[in-house]
Amino acid sequence: MPAISFQQVSKTYRSKSAHNEVRALSEVSMDIEPGEFFGLLGPNGAGKTTLISILAGLSQATSGRVLVHGHDVVTDYAAARRSLGIVPQELVFDPFFTVREALVIQSGYFGVRGNDAWIDELLHHLGLADKANANMRQLSGGMKRRVLVAQALVHRPPVIVLDEPTAGVDVELRQTLWHFIARLNKEGHTVLLTTHYLEEAEALCNRIAMLKQGRVVALDRTSALLAGTASTMLRFKMDAPLPASLAAQSRVTGRIVQIKAHDAHEVETVLGVLRAAGCQPEDLEIGRADLEDVFLDIMNGPEVKA
Numbered sequence: 001m002p003a004i005s006f007q008q009v010s011k012t013y014r015s016k017s018a019h020n021e022v023r024a025l026s027e028v029s030m031d032i033e034p035g036e037f038f039g040l041l042g043p044n045g046a047g048k049t050t051l052i053s054i055l056a057g058l059s060q061a062t063s064g065r066v067l068v069h070g071h072d073v074v075t076d077y078a079a080a081r082r083s084l085g086i087v088p089q090e091l092v093f094d095p096f097f098t099v100r101e102a103l104v105i106q107s108g109y110f111g112v113r114g115n116d117a118w119i120d121e122l123l124h125h126l127g128l129a130d131k132a133n134a135n136m137r138q139l140s141g142g143m144k145r146r147v148l149v150a151q152a153l154v155h156r157p158p159v160i161v162l163d164e165p166t167a168g169v170d171v172e173l174r175q176t177l178w179h180f181i182a183r184l185n186k187e188g189h190t191v192l193l194t195t196h197y198l199e200e201a202e203a204l205c206n207r208i209a210m211l212k213q214g215r216v217v218a219l220d221r222t223s224a225l226l227a228g229t230a231s232t233m234l235r236f237k238m239d240a241p242l243p244a245s246l247a248a249q250s251r252v253t254g255r256i257v258q259i260k261a262h263d264a265h266e267v268e269t270v271l272g273v274l275r276a277a278g279c280q281p282e283d284l285e286i287g288r289a290d291l292e293d294v295f296l297d298i299m300n301g302p303e304v305k306a
């Protein structure tokens with residue numbers, strides 16, 4: 001039985017005037033198996049948070065259904081919710097409690113008593129031990145996000161859902177957080193992650209789905225997604241404009257130019273074109289295409305209906 005099963009989930013937001021409708025999700029179907037570390041990627045507005053809100057029971061699908069370990073998130077809400085630990089994208093918290101109180105209260109919601117040892121472990125692993133008695137409103141943004149992660153995990157849910165957990169989080173916490181989440185995943189917890197940091201997704205996720213305008217446009221093992229793309233990238237800096245014949249296979253960010261090449265022969269051809277045009281690339285590197293290259297290919301590519 002899948003840990004999470006999305007079955008033809010569609011969502012249309014209607015404004016009161018009903019003049020403008022936003023179709024946030026269109027027939028999204030996928031199964032996430034127990035123990036997977038699954039990435040849900042897509043540009044801003046693709047529908048990731050909408051899908052997670054429906055999974056969390058915070059929002060209702062217009063059609064379709066979602067099951068968590070076989071429990072329907074609408075008709076069997078309590079059982080589905082108990083299996084889930086959700087770290088929301090928005091920082092929502094009650095300013096009147098200390099960090100430890102917030103975690104004890106959250107344990108209470110799930111009927112977990114005598115949770116102090118686990119709460120201490122969470123505080124320790126998330127670098128919050130010295131903030132346990134601080135008031136929530138005294139915490140910095142990154143610290144609040146750590147508390148949200150701890151809150152999601154208080155009842156040791158088998159399925160952990162993280163909606164951009166590392167947005168605005170410093171390098172050190174990112175590393176501690178990933179170390180901890182990876183450990184929980186090794187111990188058997190299923191993880192569903194959304195992030196705009198594609199190198200995180202590439203390193204952590206065994207399988208990835210990409211959403212574009214509410215549709216699944218890619219769904220595969222991370223290694224298969226990487227293998228399916230042009231395997232070589234030339235990266236360099238340059239002040240002069242790029243020769244027009246290379247435009248289609250290139251990406252330019254300020255002075256940084258990245259050009260796709262399928263093989264060594266094509267690398268030579270690209271370098272030949274640059275030389276013939278009198279271009280002088282600086283800091284030239286030739287590397288493997290990464291998930292960001294795959295992502296941009298898919299998002300800029302023709303509409304695909306998966």
Ligand SMILES: Nc1ncnc2c1ncn2[C@@H]1O[C@H](COP(=O)(O)OP(=O)(O)OP(=O)(O)O)[C@@H](O)[C@H]1O
Pocket residue numbers: 013014022023024042043044045046047048049050051089
């Ligand atoms: N409560 C709402 N009412 C109306 N439209 C909404 C609402 N919430 C989201 N939308 C719209 O639904 C679409 C999907 O939004 P969603 O927040 O799911 O995207 P996302 O993939 O999480 O984006 P981001 O990467 O920016 O977090 C967007 O067009 C958004 O404007």
Ligand SMILES: [Mg+2]
Pocket residue numbers: 048049050089163
């Ligand atoms: Mg979102």
